[in-house]
Amino acid sequence: MNTKDKTQNSIRNSAFGIASQIVIILISFFTRSIFLKYLSEEYLGLNGLFSNVISILSLTELGFGTAAIYALYKPLAAKEEEQVAALMNLYAKIYHIMFAIVTILGLILLPFIRYIIKDLPEDIPNIHLIYLLFVLNSALSYLFAYKRSLLFADQKNFKISVVTTVFKLLLAMSQIVGLMLTSNYYVYLGAMIICGVLENLVISTIVDRNYPYLRKYRKAKASPEVKQGLKDNTKSLIVHKIGTIAVYQTDNLIISAFINLATTGLYSNYTMITNSLQQLTNSLVEGMKASIGIYNASETPARRIILFKKFNLLLHLINSFCTTCLLCLFNPFIEFAFGEEYLFAMPLVLLICLEFYVRGMRVSFNTVKETCGIFRPDRYKPLFEAAGNLTLSILFVKWIGFAGIMLSTILTTLCICYTIEVYVTCKYAFACKPGFYYQLFAKNILVLAVQLAATYGLCSLLPMYGFGALALKACVCLAMPNLINLAAYWRDPDLHALLGTAKRFLKKRLPSRK
Numbered sequence: 031m032n033t034k035d036k037t038q039n040s041i042r043n044s045a046f047g048i049a050s051q052i053v054i055i056l057i058s059f060f061t062r063s064i065f066l067k068y069l070s071e072e073y074l075g076l077n078g079l080f081s082n083v084i085s086i087l088s089l090t091e092l093g094f095g096t097a098a099i100y101a102l103y104k105p106l107a108a109k110e111e112e113q114v115a116a117l118m119n120l121y122a123k124i125y126h127i128m129f130a131i132v133t134i135l136g137l138i139l140l141p142f143i144r145y146i147i148k149d150l151p152e153d154i155p156n157i158h159l160i161y162l163l164f165v166l167n168s169a170l171s172y173l174f175a176y177k178r179s180l181l182f183a184d185q186k187n188f189k190i191s192v193v194t195t196v197f198k199l200l201l202a203m204s205q206i207v208g209l210m211l212t213s214n215y216y217v218y219l220g221a222m223i224i225c226g227v228l229e230n231l232v233i234s235t236i237v238d239r240n241y242p243y244l245r246k247y248r249k250a251k252a253s254p255e256v257k258q259g260l261k262d263n264t265k266s267l268i269v270h271k272i273g274t275i276a277v278y279q280t281d282n283l284i285i286s287a288f289i290n291l292a293t294t295g296l297y298s299n300y301t302m303i304t305n306s307l308q309q310l311t312n313s314l315v316e317g318m319k320a321s322i323g324i325y326n327a328s329e330t331p332a333r334r335i336i337l338f339k340k341f342n343l344l345l346h347l348i349n350s351f352c353t354t355c356l357l358c359l360f361n362p363f364i365e366f367a368f369g370e371e372y373l374f375a376m377p378l379v380l381l382i383c384l385e386f387y388v389r390g391m392r393v394s395f396n397t398v399k400e401t402c403g404i405f406r407p408d409r410y411k412p413l414f415e416a417a418g419n420l421t422l423s424i425l426f427v428k429w430i431g432f433a434g435i436m437l438s439t440i441l442t443t444l445c446i447c448y449t450i451e452v453y454v455t456c457k458y459a460f461a462c463k464p465g466f467y468y469q470l471f472a473k474n475i476l477v478l479a480v481q482l483a484a485t486y487g488l489c490s491l492l493p494m495y496g497f498g499a500l501a502l503k504a505c506v507c508l509a510m511p512n513l514i515n516l517a518a519y520w521r522d523p524d525l526h527a528l529l530g531t532a533k534r535f536l537k538k539r540l541p542s543r544k
Contacts, residue, residue: 034367042392044189048313050195053304057202059367065218066368068209072154075295079147080164083139098176101260102183103323114180115247117256121176123322129172131432136165146287163219167226177237179539189236197229221337281423281435288427296372299364300379304386307352311345317391323401330334331461335397338460339470340524342394346526348472349390354481354511356383356491357505362500374432387478388443395455395467408454411446418442472492477518485510 066074070406076101091290098121105113141159154160181187208217216467238244252260281301285294322341326334374382399405419442427435456464489506493499519525 046191048310050191050283051310053195054198054309057198058302058306061202061205062299063367064206064209066372067542069212069215069218070154071292071295071372073215073295074153074298075286075292076147076160078294078298078301079283082283083146083161083166084168084282098179098260099183100323100400101256102180102289103327106184107324111243112247112250113256114241114250115244116250117181118244118254119174119248119250120252120257120260123520125172129169131171132169133165134369136162146283150345160215160219163216167219167223170223170227171230173271174234177230177234180237180241180320181233182316185321186240190233191313192230192235193232195223201225205321212246222431280476281439284423284435285425285432289425289432293432296374299368300360300374300382303360303363304356304382307356308386308390309351311348311390311393314348315345315397319401319445320396322397326401326459327400331459335400335466336464338394338398340527341397342391342416342467342470343347343519343522343524344528345391345394346477348514349387350478350481350515351511352385352390353387354485355507356386357482358503358507359500362496362503366497366500378433378436381433381440385436385440385443389438393449393472394446395451398455398459399451400505402459404454404458408450408460411450414450415442415446418446451531461473477514480518481511481514484514500513 065077069125098117101117102114105117115542140158140161143158177189178187181190204221204225205218208214208221271376283299285297318341322337325337329337360383361376399408419438422438422441423435426438428434430437452464454468456462456467485507488510489503492502492506516525
């Protein structure tokens, strides 16, 4: 595949992914507003809590998905159909085992559910049954998950985006109609399970039709060398998975155990927005990842740095803009959409925004690590990350409440993750010291601080709440952060390279004028 094809595939996958996420975000907001109208905030908190518990159960996957996609790059590029089929046959067996493990672990955790909810709400009956429905929904997804790996590795994830969007729309409509007719949480969960199964079945059918040789070689077996490579990479990714879950998927558990379920519900409104924006960025990155992997596999460390700087700047432009918008629009939007009683104080909002930016910028060097197959050198880092975050969260939540949970996540990410991950990436992918990255990061943070202060200061002069105030502040947020970024990076050749790529893409897509 030549460079032109890789670029076109990246742009297509990113465009479809971003469009899909925008649709999903819009329907999620509408579904959430209907949810709060017909069910209590305790149900909302329970929904967020069990979603986090299920994320922890996904530890069963042990990072195998990343290793599986990486293993498919080479045989797909070489068009080794039998090798691809052999890998997919292996993945099918492994994911079926994961289905059984998730089900068993979910049942084992069932008696302990009451201990992770402080002040168990009396108006929510059958909490254990609700939990089992979440477990069932998660377990069923493993029966078909391996099929998605092939589409991602083959740069055809735009097909996943289309199918996901269609079924998210069907899910939203069924959940909204179900709540309006019955006000029953079980109808809401039942629609989630049915639509999830149907979505996976459709994607499985698409894979079977696009890769008919999978059926031809359905008895092919992966070589011992391939299995050993997968085993080694998965071992290294296990602890990475543990660290990610311990840092980003335990906040609701700690809030529920040390504060209350209602606060978990309030926080879930904010995380729904930040996670949606994070998914938008991830859609862009996932569309580019295969191309970055092919590039990094064939280029020198010096050339990798050139691409990384452009990629890192692109992520800063996106994340700094989103962070500034979040700070200025979070509370006005939540007050407008859900009500004043669902608001957090501004210091807490600022911490949520900073955590969003810090997490988003990790994507740059983690993408390089994954696409270069650098899994082992920092395999013990997540253990320190998990221990540090959980310890600080429990200490800080007793000291300063909810703010302590956010603060512990930010400190853990900066002090442990950035230090180790940047060092490993620079050493093994770039063959250089990490000083150049910290210079980039320092400038990015300074520019972000100016954006936050200037934009929030200007927005504070406008009316506080209401649709008109929200619209005015949105206009300010659209202009101010981007103008500051342009002023700060105008002399940066990486910015001009990004603008040149965008210009060439638009020139090809827009109709020409005589």
